[in-house]
Amino acid sequence: MSLPKATQKLLANYGDPLPSHTFPNGYPLYYVDKLACILCADCANNAIKEELAGELWDECDLPIMCESHLEGPDMECENGGCGYKIEAAYEEDDGT
Numbered sequence: 001m002s003l004p005k006a007t008q009k010l011l012a013n014y015g016d017p018l019p020s021h022t023f024p025n026g027y028p029l030y031y032v033d034k035l036a037c038i039l040c041a042d043c044a045n046n047a048i049k050e051e052l053a054g055e056l057w058d059e060c061d062l063p064i065m066c067e068s069h070l071e072g073p074d075m076e077c078e079n080g081g082c083g084y085k086i087e088a089a090y091e092e093d094d095g096t
């Protein structure tokens with residue numbers, strides 16, 4: 001079993017297992033898979049673990065990108081049944 005280059009790069013750049021927040025700033029991180037679905041760190045790590053064990057059903061579930069979520073509405077992990085909320089680092093300025 002081998003991980004796609006983009007996934008290997010994530011692990012090299014961010015650490016293994018993939019973190020849920022940046023260090024040292026503590027910005028929330030989210031991951032994006034090949035189908036442009038949002039993944040929380042747990043689901044991203046699970047997909048990698050399953051792939052390495054030869055158990056991943058669809059390699060499209062592997063994370064290939066990582067972004068920090070700085071502002072805006074909460075994001076939700078789109079992995080089936082997870083629904084983990086990824087909150088932005090800064091509260092939204094609603095102009096009040």
Ligand SMILES: [Zn+2]
Pocket residue numbers: 039040041042043044077078079082083084
């Ligand atoms: Zn998730």
